[in-house]
Amino acid sequence: MHDPSWRRYLRFWGPDVRSDVDDELAFHVELRVDQLVAQGMDPAAARAEAWRRLGDADTLARTCREIDGDRLTSARRREWLHSTWTELNLAARQLRRYPVLASIAILTLALGLGATTAIFSVLYAVLLRALPYADADRMVRITETMRGSETAVGPGQFTEWLTRTSAFESLGAYLPTTFNLTEGTPERVRAAFATSGLFRARYVKPAFGRYFLPEEDQVGREHVVVLSHGLFVERFAADSRIVGRPIRMNGETYTVVGVAPPEFSIATPGDQLWVPLALTAEHTSTFSDHWLAVYAKRKPGVTDAQAQRDMERVSREIARLHPDDMVDRSARVYDFRDDLVADHRRSLTTLFGAVGFVLLLACVNVTNLLLARATVRRKETAIRTALGATRGTIVRHFLMESIVLAASGAVLAFVVSRLTLRGLVRLAPAEIPGLDRAGEGPATALFLAAVSIAVAVFLGLLPALRGLRTVEPALRMGGRTAGATTTRDWLRSALVVSEVALALALVAAAGLFVRSARKLNTVDLGFVPGGLITARISLASSRYASPEIVQRTYLELGDRIRGLPHVVSASANSGPPLAGWTPSVDIHVEGTTYSPGNEPAARFHIVTPGYFETVRARLAAGRMFSRADGDRAPRVAVINAALARRLWPNESAIGKRIACCAVDPPWREVIGVVGDMRQVLQRDALPELYVPIEQTPSLAWTWFGNSLAFVVRTDGDVADVSREIRAAVTQTDATLPVYDALTYDEVLSVASAPNRFSTVLFSALAGLALVLAAVGLYGVLAFSVAQRGFEMGVRMALGARPLDVVALVTRQGMRLVIRGLVLGLALALAGGRLVASLLYQVAPSDPPAYIAAGALLVVVGALACYLPARRASRVDPVTALRA
Amino acid sequence: MADRVELPQGTLETLILKTLTWGTMHGFGIGRWIEQASGDTLTIEEGSLYPALHRMEKRGWIEAEWKQTENNRRGKYYALTAEGRRQLKAQSQSWLTIVRSVGRVLDTSKQPS
Numbered sequence: 001m002h003d004p005s006w007r008r009y010l011r012f013w014g015p016d017v018r019s020d021v022d023d024e025l026a027f028h029v030e031l032r033v034d035q036l037v038a039q040g041m042d043p044a045a046a047r048a049e050a051w052r053r054l055g056d057a058d059t060l061a062r063t064c065r066e067i068d069g070d071r072l073t074s075a076r077r078r079e080w081l082h083s084t085w086t087e088l089n090l091a092a093r094q095l096r097r098y099p100v101l102a103s104i105a106i107l108t109l110a111l112g113l114g115a116t117t118a119i120f121s122v123l124y125a126v127l128l129r130a131l132p133y134a135d136a137d138r139m140v141r142i143t144e145t146m147r148g149s150e151t152a153v154g155p156g157q158f159t160e161w162l163t164r165t166s167a168f169e170s171l172g173a174y175l176p177t178t179f180n181l182t183e184g185t186p187e188r189v190r191a192a193f194a195t196s197g198l199f200r201a202r203y204v205k206p207a208f209g210r211y212f213l214p215e216e217d218q219v220g221r222e223h224v225v226v227l228s229h230g231l232f233v234e235r236f237a238a239d240s241r242i243v244g245r246p247i248r249m250n251g252e253t254y255t256v257v258g259v260a261p262p263e264f265s266i267a268t269p270g271d272q273l274w275v276p277l278a279l280t281a282e283h284t285s286t287f288s289d290h291w292l293a294v295y296a297k298r299k300p301g302v303t304d305a306q307a308q309r310d311m312e313r314v315s316r317e318i319a320r321l322h323p324d325d326m327v328d329r330s331a332r333v334y335d336f337r338d339d340l341v342a343d344h345r346r347s348l349t350t351l352f353g354a355v356g357f358v359l360l361l362a363c364v365n366v367t368n369l370l371l372a373r374a375t376v377r378r379k380e381t382a383i384r385t386a387l388g389a390t391r392g393t394i395v396r397h398f399l400m401e402s403i404v405l406a407a408s409g410a411v412l413a414f415v416v417s418r419l420t421l422r423g424l425v426r427l428a429p430a431e432i433p434g435l436d437r438a439g440e441g442p443a444t445a446l447f448l449a450a451v452s453i454a455v456a457v458f459l460g461l462l463p464a465l466r467g468l469r470t471v472e473p474a475l476r477m478g479g480r481t482a483g484a485t486t487t488r489d490w491l492r493s494a495l496v497v498s499e500v501a502l503a504l505a506l507v508a509a510a511g512l513f514v515r516s517a518r519k520l521n522t523v524d525l526g527f528v529p530g531g532l533i534t535a536r537i538s539l540a541s542s543r544y545a546s547p548e549i550v551q552r553t554y555l556e557l558g559d560r561i562r563g564l565p566h567v568v569s570a571s572a573n574s575g576p577p578l579a580g581w582t583p584s585v586d587i588h589v590e591g592t593t594y595s596p597g598n599e600p601a602a603r604f605h606i607v608t609p610g611y612f613e614t615v616r617a618r619l620a621a622g623r624m625f626s627r628a629d630g631d632r633a634p635r636v637a638v639i640n641a642a643l644a645r646r647l648w649p650n651e652s653a654i655g656k657r658i659a660c661c662a663v664d665p666p667w668r669e670v671i672g673v674v675g676d677m678r679q680v681l682q683r684d685a686l687p688e689l690y691v692p693i694e695q696t697p698s699l700a701w702t703w704f705g706n707s708l709a710f711v712v713r714t715d716g717d718v719a720d721v722s723r724e725i726r727a728a729v730t731q732t733d734a735t736l737p738v739y740d741a742l743t744y745d746e747v748l749s750v751a752s753a754p755n756r757f758s759t760v761l762f763s764a765l766a767g768l769a770l771v772l773a774a775v776g777l778y779g780v781l782a783f784s785v786a787q788r789g790f791e792m793g794v795r796m797a798l799g800a801r802p803l804d805v806v807a808l809v810t811r812q813g814m815r816l817v818i819r820g821l822v823l824g825l826a827l828a829l830a831g832g833r834l835v836a837s838l839l840y841q842v843a844p845s846d847p848p849a850y851i852a853a854g855a856l857l858v859v860v861g862a863l864a865c866y867l868p869a870r871r872a873s874r875v876d877p878v879t880a881l882r883a
Numbered sequence: 884m885a886d887r888v889e890l891p892q893g894t895l896e897t898l899i900l901k902t903l904t905w906g907t908m909h910g911f912g913i914g915r916w917i918e919q920a921s922g923d924t925l926t927i928e929e930g931s932l933y934p935a936l937h938r939m940e941k942r943g944w945i946e947a948e949w950k951q952t953e954n955n956r957r958g959k960y961y962a963l964t965a966e967g968r969r970q971l972k973a974q975s976q977s978w979l980t981i982v983r984s985v986g987r988v989l990d991t992s993k994q995p996s
Contacts, residue, residue, distance in 0.1 A: 024959045031911040055930045067937040
């Protein structure tokens, strides 16, 4: 048969189907010839006879191949896997011969991959994961706008939207509130008023029962409630028979009609139950007050832009009917998802970018290590090539090593990412939606696998190409390697330069965040938070029907709390600084008319006498409230410095008369101006108006659901005081829950959580980057010193002092560091702009952050240089030259 | 030389299994051994031997390995697997049963009633 011997060499690449069968038959013929010759036949005749007996050899071969068919493809696959496995084993064995190098590489990769995976799982859970609602891609939020900035929606406007818009298939209004749940132990629950349309705009099948019917949006029908799944489990023992039963809230009876599925939320997570929003005729004709949030679902096929145009048309129609209330007003449509995560998108993507840097650094570092080894192994590679290993085989071999490294790294990285994630969730600001879902599902594991494969290829390719290129010189070079070839290893040097650059960028970014955190820590809050605690009470039941009773009860409670041990002073505020919601009201000034759309506004606070003394606010002018400012006394107000500047920039505010909100017509005299106190940690104070509790416009109580927060100055024994306050409140009314009880240390910790999150993470990443860069630099220098032992010996023998050698090596290392710093500076300045919006009063090009980062890298770089340099200086010339 | 007979369908596989109980062997050797063991009454055609071997390899009764022979040729050697051993036991059992039954029928002199 046609000699297939050359095909055998293909067997290096695995079994070959064709040659297998052909070879087998050829072998058969050979044996038959031997047999016939032994029986005395002429060799040529014997060969002919052997082939004749075989019959139609081609058909026979084809039959056998057909039988083999799929078996061989699977065998081939098996054999390929087997050989790959063998090669992987070989690679693992070889790595085990360098345990230090291998562990450093694996650990480095595990940290890089683990951190990246952890951040990815957060990013995925918050930004990418599908929302659990039906038609989530069509969900929108609609706001009114006033001269372009968004405001809440008026009940009148909302009612018009329901009938006039054409872009939406469902539209609902939402108003957060709280209820005193008085089933068993009284408990304050976070709740919301919601119209029936809201549950259609945010639809997830209810766990039990139903959501609200359209007719339940009417006064008289609204005493029904949908429970959140969490409340259903905690308070009602997850017993579905609760559906259809009455429960007591705020002293009234509500019938449970349904239970929402787990983790269902409408606007922000945390609502524990929902009650229908029944708008009265008075409400629906009100176009001047704005206090609703509106959510809707676009009709299929309607784009966001079309919905936006629809809302603008409707706003113009409403403006024709109510021109006074619609000056400069329009409406805006936001995509729900974008809107929900808008605040976090920037910080998470920045973080992801930063952690990507670290992964890159880790890869560069490991590449560097492998390159070092590839250089040592040039000889081995050269010999293998000389013995016939193809380029493919060599590349494959290097790739196997990097696969072993990447795979081991990935396994460890999984553990690292789990631990990191746990820390992240604890550290993260509470309000990031979906964060609790981070790490769930296959996305994270898939990401880790994909990135690990990319890393393996990245790691393997460079050393492999390196190994191939240096084959011939290595063989020619013979036994001794002259130092110069390795010191001019520009590739490894370039990698170290890029490591230093990446590290500088990350350290500088961390520096910006640290600076920003320090600015936040030293920010002038306008009050003294130490020893201060706050706890909220809501006099919401039918027992507190009139404003007079509410006011008297709060004053009595204040007296009671003031008498508790460890309490220095106590008073109440509807929205204490950094810890409460405050509504915005229009301010009217006696004798001044503002042009439409230019009216001043201020945040509205109800406070009890002694409030400013308790929080230790600064009095800028006039006096503070006293007990004398009662309901029969002249009507007074205290304003903050920001409002004083807004209203009377050039004159004293004291004695001027103002009124707030159309419901407060008798003028109030401004009796005092207090220094600004921050409502939000990161922002300057807005204008504020304070009224004494006994002079509260009665409508204002409904804004707060009759609730005030007590602010208590203690002598430091915070835990005891919290308990005592609860006891005191219970003595007054056993059905009153105390909630949102926090020390101001806790309040500040929550308020600074977003900044702390970024600061801690960037610092951790920067620290990691610094270590990686140092290890990389050290590795390159140590290796080069080891390779140049001979050269060092010659230098010493020719009279170089140890100090000269130290200087030589250090200069080599620091040259790399300086280049890295220059490159890193450019990188950091470019990257700084990305984090600018996350900083507080720190410019993204803040010089101290960059100087500190640069200095830190120089110090770390010098250390990384010094160790190898010292080793070089201790080379014994005699030993080195003999080697 | 004795009269040559054709092998009944399906029995070749049993014989191959039996042959391989002596150890690994290449296709030529298997054919030769069966012919000799049968006292040269059986002829093993290459046209049925090799397809049978490949079929049995696919079923997992036997497995193949390429080996170097003494005179430096490469040959494909077959060996029995555990499954092959089980097959041999089952097949020789039923083969002997058939032979015995057929023999008894052919030998009987009684007329059916």
